[in-house]
Amino acid sequence: MSSSEAPEGARLVVIGASAGALQALTQILPALPVDYPLPILIVVHIPPDRRNMLAPLFQAKCRMAVREAEDKEPGLAGVVYFAPPDYHLLVETDGTLSLSSDEEVWFSRPSIDVLFESAADAYGAGVIGIILTGANPDGASGSKAIADAGGTVLVEDPATAYASAMPLAALQACGTARAMPLAAIANCLLKECAA
Amino acid sequence: MSDLIEDIEIRLLLEALHQRYHYDFRNYAQASIRRRLRQARDQLGFANFSALQEALLHDEAMLPRLLAYLTVQVSEMFRDPSYFRAIREKVVPHLRTFPSLKIWIAGCSTGEELYSFVILFREEGLEQRTLFYATDISQDALDAAARGIYSLDRMRTFTENHRAAGGKSSLSEYYRTAYGNAVLDQGLRDKVVFSDHSLVTDAVFGEMHLISCRNVLIYFNRDLQDRAIGLFRDSLGRKGFLGLGSKENIRFSSHADGFSDFARQDKIYQRREA
Ligand SMILES: C[S@@+](CC[C@H](N)C(=O)[O-])C[C@H]1O[C@@H](n2cnc3c(N)ncnc32)[C@H](O)[C@@H]1O
Numbered sequence: 001m002s003s004s005e006a007p008e009g010a011r012l013v014v015i016g017a018s019a020g021a022l023q024a025l026t027q028i029l030p031a032l033p034v035d036y037p038l039p040i041l042i043v044v045h046i047p048p049d050r051r052n053m054l055a056p057l058f059q060a061k062c063r064m065a066v067r068e069a070e071d072k073e074p075g076l077a078g079v080v081y082f083a084p085p086d087y088h089l090l091v092e093t094d095g096t097l098s099l100s101s102d103e104e105v106w107f108s109r110p111s112i113d114v115l116f117e118s119a120a121d122a123y124g125a126g127v128i129g130i131i132l133t134g135a136n137p138d139g140a141s142g143s144k145a146i147a148d149a150g151g152t153v154l155v156e157d158p159a160t161a162y163a164s165a166m167p168l169a170a171l172q173a174c175g176t177a178r179a180m181p182l183a184a185i186a187n188c189l190l191k192e193c194a195a
Numbered sequence: 196m197s198d199l200i201e202d203i204e205i206r207l208l209l210e211a212l213h214q215r216y217h218y219d220f221r222n223y224a225q226a227s228i229r230r231r232l233r234q235a236r237d238q239l240g241f242a243n244f245s246a247l248q249e250a251l252l253h254d255e256a257m258l259p260r261l262l263a264y265l266t267v268q269v270s271e272m273f274r275d276p277s278y279f280r281a282i283r284e285k286v287v288p289h290l291r292t293f294p295s296l297k298i299w300i301a302g303c304s305t306g307e308e309l310y311s312f313v314i315l316f317r318e319e320g321l322e323q324r325t326l327f328y329a330t331d332i333s334q335d336a337l338d339a340a341a342r343g344i345y346s347l348d349r350m351r352t353f354t355e356n357h358r359a360a361g362g363k364s365s366l367s368e369y370y371r372t373a374y375g376n377a378v379l380d381q382g383l384r385d386k387v388v389f390s391d392h393s394l395v396t397d398a399v400f401g402e403m404h405l406i407s408c409r410n411v412l413i414y415f416n417r418d419l420q421d422r423a424i425g426l427f428r429d430s431l432g433r434k435g436f437l438g439l440g441s442k443e444n445i446r447f448s449s450h451a452d453g454f455s456d457f458a459r460q461d462k463i464y465q466r467r468e469a
Contacts, residue, residue, distance in 0.1 A: 071413045071442050072224075072420065084442055087413075090226035096417075098224040099442050101269045101410045102231070118226040 010152070010192055011126035012075070012091065013038050014119045016112030016142070018045040018134030020162025025132070026061065027182035028189065029080060034063040037192055038128075039075040041091060041119070043083045043110045045134070054082045071099045083110035090118035106138040116142025125150030128192075130185060131177075132156045134166025140173035153177035154185050204244035205232060211248050216258055218332065219395050220265055222419045228265070235264035259335065266333040267414070270307040271349075272366075273356035274409070275441045279311060280361045281461040282405075286436050287319050290404060296325040299403045299430065301394060301423075302411030303329040306340030307353075310369075311360075312407065313383045318363040322386060328401065330392035337389050343379035350377045394423040402432045409440040417447055424448040431466040438463045 017024055021044045029040075044054060052068050058080065059066040069081040069089050075097050083089035087099040088110050098118075105111035112131070116139060119127045129146040131139045133156055143153045155171050157179045158164035171177050180188075205228070209221045220228060232244065239260060241247040251257045273279050290296055298316075300309045309329045316322040331337050345353075354366045370377040392400070394411065406427050412420045427437050428450050437445075437454060439462040445451045454464040 070444065072417055072447055087442055088227075090224075090230075092224065092226050098226055099413045100224075100227045100267070101413065101440075102227065102267050103269060114230065117230065121226065121229060 009126050010038060010128050012119055012123045013040040013128045013130065013189065013192075014091075014115055014146075015040065015042045015130045015132065016044075016116065016134070016139040016166075017042070017132035018108075018136060018138065018163065018166055020133035021045070022057075023133075023162065024156060024182055025058065028186045029058055029064065029066075030061045031186040032062070032064050032189060033193060034065075034078065036064050036078050036189075039077055039095075040064070040080045041069070041075065041083075041089060041097070041115060042080065043089060043112045043115050045108050045110075045112075045136075045138070046085050052082065052085050058082075069097045069099065072096050083115065085110075088114040090114060091122050092118075093122045095122075106136055108136075108138055112139035113142035117145045120145040120149040120151060123151070127151035128189070129153045130155070131167055131170040132182075133161040133163045135163040136165060137169040139166055140169040143170040143174040143177055147174045147176045154188055155179045156185065157181050201229075201244065204248070205229060208232070208244045208248045208251070211252055212261070215252055217396070218258075218262065218265075219393070222395070222416045223414050224416050227414060231264045231267070235261055238264075262333060263335065266331075266336065268304050268333065268336050268339075269410075270304040271356065272307045272345075272353035273311045273360045273362075274308065275461075276356045276359035276361075278360075278409075278438065278441065278461045278463075279315060279356075280359070281458040281463055282312075282407075282438065283315055283319065283361050285458050286405065286438075286463065287315075287321065289434075289436075290321060291319075293404060294324060296321065296405075297328065297401055297403045298325055299328045299330070299401075299406045299408075301330055301392070301406060301408035301427075303331050303340055303389075304333075304336050305345075306336075306343055307345070308407065308409060309340060309387065310343060310379060310383055311357075313387065314357070314362075314364075314366070314369055315360070317383075325386055327387045328403075329387055329389050332391065332393045334391060337391065341384065341389050343381075343383065345377050345379075347372055347375050347377050394426060395419055399426060399430045401430065403430050403435055404432060405436040405438070406430060407438040409438065410443070412439065412443045421448045421450065424450045428453040428466060433466065433468060435466045436463060437466070 066080040158167040457465040
């Protein structure tokens, strides 16, 4: 299957973002309809001691339901799940969500690589992985895993991203990844509604 | 998709581990097991899981090395301070009414959670009437727990957590420093029994007033979680308490109706009367 365009059988969206994440996500998530046909799993790097305000913050702006992921709950279409602070978020082959207290990866828990690699294992070509702004290389090897499994990788254009290191690392690790501005990423996701 | 051959190899490897050494990881949550097995394969220098399996079957020395990857030893003293504050402010008043107490720290790892309880109980004047059971499947972790020695650079976080948890003393009263380490006061172990016990394969061993099992169930699939929660229910006395990790819950368990919410936010449950 070609990995340069969203495969018809997209079944899951995973997103990773770090420095500048809130503004970037604000350009994408509110654009999606209440009945968006896929589950969306998101890792944002946040200090472990912060109570997670991401879900309530975005619930106020979004039409989709937005939650903090709970261990072993089914990942449902039309719902945005944020990884809780201080836990990795993974997706199982049967679509349930798992949390883990494993070691930090790139000084981060949650880690984008951990989520993306589990998504590649569980859904292969059915994954759309998105790397947004950030100042570290987390997500690069996870993006490669998604691409290797036949999935689609979209990357925020490093030229316009708040922090370019994370998009650049993902583009470098993953030859088939496509760089584009935030609005174009939102449009790509909206195409899944018609599919 | 995760490679079909790799899936077969992982299943066979976990089967070999179970049949040869009686460690049963077959029903742990898959995604995280797969990740840690890949790390083990790469860092132990095997080309694939079949090669790792062969070494495991024929060389006993492989067992502890593999187990070190399969059991995750990440812990902190007074992790999630609000949990320990709830234990102190809401659970301790109930515990005070008993002349003697049994507390079980299940999956105690390297001891941080255990010593948090012992210190809290000492501060509350309950330590002398309490027996603490600290169990894990990792012998290395249990040994480290019994030593009670932690790197000094971690004490800052532990101290902040302790204070946020309502600590009544200064954490520095409970350790001395030596060679960059914090060595816990030996007396903190006086009332502790360390023991190898698996929530997957072992049975009830006593009637508890409080069980704390944090960040262990997330590594299990739903069936195993269900077994463990049933085990906890059967191990608790009348109106005994069960505390879980901040992202764990009994919602998906068939034993959920054996418990009522006690401190909802802090994942503390109470055994219903039968
Ligand atoms: C992430 S640590 C949690 C440590 C501590 N409870 C805390 O929350 O800080 C998970 C622990 O569970 C233990 N464990 C894994 N499987 C187990 C089982 N079947 N029975 C008992 N303990 C287990 C591991 O060895 C490890 O020490």
